[in-house]
Amino acid sequence: MHFDEPVDTSLRILPLGGQRCSAAFRRHDNSHFSVVCPMEEASKLPLPDSFLQFLEENGLDPSIYTATESTPRYVRLKPGYEARIQEIEAEINCKLEKVDWLPGFYALPPEVQIANSKAYQEGKIYGIDAASGAAVSALNISVGDHVLDLCAAPGAKLCMMLDLLGDFGSVTGVDIARHRLAACRTMLQKYSLGDRCRLFVADGTAFALVPQRVDSVSSSFESTFEEKADIFGEWTNRRPYKERKRAAKVREGVALNQNPELIFYGQHSGIIGLSKSKLYKTISDTEASSSGYDKVLVDAECTHDGSIRHIQKFEHWGWKTLQRRVLDAERTDSLTFLQLKLLRNGFRLLKVGGTLVYSTCSLTVAQNEDIVEQFLSENASAELQEINESRNWPCKSGQIPKTLRFDPLTSQTSGLFVAKFTKLAS
Ligand SMILES: C[S@@+](CC[C@H](N)C(=O)[O-])C[C@H]1O[C@@H](n2cnc3c(N)ncnc32)[C@H](O)[C@@H]1O
Structure with missing residues (x-):
C-alpha cells in the first residue's frame, strides 16, 4: 500500500469492534493532520454484511463510514x-x-x-461537497478556457466551472441520462450560469464535438441576414407542442441518435450563428489535439461507495438494491470498462498541453488506480501531473504517486479519487 501511514502508532485506527477510532495522518506533502471519528463501532453500522464484505474484498477500511455523524x-x-x-x-x-x-x-x-x-x-x-470542489479546482480553470464535462449531471461541478470561467470561453456538459441533464439545465437557469454553456445528451464514450472558438465561427458572424434567419430556424423548434411530444416519445424507444442532442445553449456558447452541419462536423484525432478542449473533467459513473450519504439512501431503498447496483461483480466489471472508455474519449478531445481530471466517488482501486494505470500504459502522450493546488487539502495519496484520495474519516468530506493528466505533443 502506498497510502500515507498513520504517523503515531498510539493513534492508529483500532480494529473493528474497538471503542473509538482516532488517527493522525501524514499528508501527501509530509505535513501532519489528525482526525478523530465518532465512537461508534464499525460493526454496529447499519450496513449489511455483504457491503462490509465488498469493502473487505476491495481493501477498504469500513471505519470510514463511522464518520457519518460528523461529516x-x-x-x-x-x-x-x-x-x-x-x-x-x-x-x-x-x-x-x-x-x-x-x-x-x-x-x-x-x-x-x-x-x-x-x-x-x-x-x-x-x-456541493468540498471534495467535488477540489476535483474542479484541480482543473485550474482560467478565464477563456474551453471546458468539457463528460459526465455532467446533475451539475454541481458544472456550476462551479462556469463560476470560475468568467466572461470568456465556454463549458460543454455531456451526459447520457436526459432526465438528469434536464435537471442540470434547471440548475444553470436558477443560478444564471448558462450564458457560456451548452448541454448535450450523448454517450461520453463517443462524443466528438470540439468547442466553438470565436475565430472558427467568425465566418458565421459575417453571414447575410437571410443566412442568419435560416440558421436560427434550424435551431428553433417551431413544431407544435403535440408534434414535439410525439417525437420525444419516439426518441425514448430508440438508441441515442448519431448526433448528440443539444438541449441547452447560452448566448455565448458558440452555437448561435452556427449551422448544424458545422456543429456536427466530424473531426480527426489530430484536429482534436489542436482544437480540442483546454480542460476536461471525466467525473465517471461509478459504484458511489465513497459517498456516505449515497450509501445511507439504501437503508430506505433496500439493501437488495445496493447488492444489485453496487456489489454485483458483473456491474463493477462493466463500470470499469465504461470508466476506461470515458477517460480515453475525454483525453482524445483534450488539446495538447491541456489538463484532464479523472475522478470517481468510489474508493475501490479497480475503479481508480487500475484505470489510471491501464490508461497510462496505452497512451504515450498522457502524463500524470502533480496536483499543485492540493498543498493544504486534507487528503491522502492514492496508491499511485500524484493521485489523491479523499475519504470521510480523514477529509471530513465525501469519498473521492482524483487524478490529473496532461497531453504531451506526440
Ligand atoms: C458521478 S455522476 C456525475 C456527477 C456530476 N459530475 C456532478 O458533479 O453533478 C456520473 C454521471 O455519468 C453519467 N453517465 C453514465 N454513463 C455515461 C456515458 N456513457 N456517457 C456520458 N455520461 C454517462 C450518469 O448519467 C451520471 O449522471
Missing part, C-alpha cells in the same frame, strides 16, 4: 455574495464555517437542510 454538509457561495454572509446565515438559520483550504466553500452541520431557505431558493448558495 459536514458543504455549500459554495455564488461569487459576489461574500459581503452578504451574515444575511445568508440568517436565511438558513445557521452559521457558515469557512473551509480554509477551498475558496468559496462553507461547512454546515450535516443535519441542516437548506432547500427551503431563501438563500438557496434565490441562488446565493449551492450544495
Whole structure:
C-alpha cells in the first residue's frame, strides 16, 4: 500500500469492534493532520454484511463510514455574495464555517437542510461537497478556457466551472441520462450560469464535438441576414407542442441518435450563428489535439461507495438494491470498462498541453488506480501531473504517486479519487 501511514502508532485506527477510532495522518506533502471519528463501532453500522464484505474484498477500511455523524454538509457561495454572509446565515438559520483550504466553500452541520431557505431558493448558495470542489479546482480553470464535462449531471461541478470561467470561453456538459441533464439545465437557469454553456445528451464514450472558438465561427458572424434567419430556424423548434411530444416519445424507444442532442445553449456558447452541419462536423484525432478542449473533467459513473450519504439512501431503498447496483461483480466489471472508455474519449478531445481530471466517488482501486494505470500504459502522450493546488487539502495519496484520495474519516468530506493528466505533443 502506498497510502500515507498513520504517523503515531498510539493513534492508529483500532480494529473493528474497538471503542473509538482516532488517527493522525501524514499528508501527501509530509505535513501532519489528525482526525478523530465518532465512537461508534464499525460493526454496529447499519450496513449489511455483504457491503462490509465488498469493502473487505476491495481493501477498504469500513471505519470510514463511522464518520457519518460528523461529516459536514458543504455549500459554495455564488461569487459576489461574500459581503452578504451574515444575511445568508440568517436565511438558513445557521452559521457558515469557512473551509480554509477551498475558496468559496462553507461547512454546515450535516443535519441542516437548506432547500427551503431563501438563500438557496434565490441562488446565493449551492450544495456541493468540498471534495467535488477540489476535483474542479484541480482543473485550474482560467478565464477563456474551453471546458468539457463528460459526465455532467446533475451539475454541481458544472456550476462551479462556469463560476470560475468568467466572461470568456465556454463549458460543454455531456451526459447520457436526459432526465438528469434536464435537471442540470434547471440548475444553470436558477443560478444564471448558462450564458457560456451548452448541454448535450450523448454517450461520453463517443462524443466528438470540439468547442466553438470565436475565430472558427467568425465566418458565421459575417453571414447575410437571410443566412442568419435560416440558421436560427434550424435551431428553433417551431413544431407544435403535440408534434414535439410525439417525437420525444419516439426518441425514448430508440438508441441515442448519431448526433448528440443539444438541449441547452447560452448566448455565448458558440452555437448561435452556427449551422448544424458545422456543429456536427466530424473531426480527426489530430484536429482534436489542436482544437480540442483546454480542460476536461471525466467525473465517471461509478459504484458511489465513497459517498456516505449515497450509501445511507439504501437503508430506505433496500439493501437488495445496493447488492444489485453496487456489489454485483458483473456491474463493477462493466463500470470499469465504461470508466476506461470515458477517460480515453475525454483525453482524445483534450488539446495538447491541456489538463484532464479523472475522478470517481468510489474508493475501490479497480475503479481508480487500475484505470489510471491501464490508461497510462496505452497512451504515450498522457502524463500524470502533480496536483499543485492540493498543498493544504486534507487528503491522502492514492496508491499511485500524484493521485489523491479523499475519504470521510480523514477529509471530513465525501469519498473521492482524483487524478490529473496532461497531453504531451506526440
Ligand atoms: C458521478 S455522476 C456525475 C456527477 C456530476 N459530475 C456532478 O458533479 O453533478 C456520473 C454521471 O455519468 C453519467 N453517465 C453514465 N454513463 C455515461 C456515458 N456513457 N456517457 C456520458 N455520461 C454517462 C450518469 O448519467 C451520471 O449522471
